[in-house]
Amino acid sequence: GDSVTQMEGPVTLSEEAFLTINCTYTATGYPSLFWYVQYPGEGLQLLLKATKADDKGSNKGFEATYRKETTSFHLEKGSVQVSDSAVYFCAASGGSNYKLTFGKGTLLTVNP
Amino acid sequence: EAGVAQSPRYKIIEKRQSVAFWCNPISGHATLYWYQQILGQGPKLLIQFQNNGVVDDSQLPKDRFSAERLKGVDSTLKIQPAKLEDSAVYLCASSLGLAGEQFFGPGTRLTVL
Helix, strand or coil: CCEEEECCCCEEEECCCCEEECEEEECCCCCEEEEEEECCCCCEEEEEEECCCCCEEEECCEEEECECCCCECCEEECCCCHHHCEEEEEEEEECCCCEEEECCCEEEEEEC | CCCCEEECCEEEECCCCCEEEEEECCCCCCEEEEEEECCCCCCEEEEEEECCEEEECCCCCCCCEEEECCCCCCEEEEECCCCHHHCEEEEEEEECCCCCCCEECCCEEEEEC
């Protein structure tokens, strides 16, 4: 079945630092790829997605590009804020039922 | 628009007891999912419904877990009897259809003592 491997945390950055969280996947076919975010005390929210190779998903200053050749979907943000502190999950969706497979999550803490 | 509702938010039980969780999806969403999220891990799909039919329950421990969505709207997930390793957050999600964006509820945190 599909699997998703993402950078293990925790990741601690200072405000305005550059963020990269690595994510790679294994799947048959060409899955859609997602980043979800879970803020403290809240439910999972979709942050961005890409549905085909070379697509770039973006939202709230975050970006990720679907790289088929490296089977990767790394999350980046040029300047993080304290409010970005959360757990970030990479996920892949494939198969006839579009089943979502999640990575283990990466805890990001941004200090002022 | 109301989001996915779940109850209870927290539950503490002793091993071998039974427990049930309830989920009400976003109105009009045909597809409903139950996930188990163990501390430090990503959510794992337990069961997926399309209306009131099961699409995927390959990772549901059927000897102790059961789920139903009788009228194709709200759903109940039951564990009987619970084990220590069932301690987790149980997430419900819904989407318009199989390929639609999934919207998650706040989850139910289960602690089995």
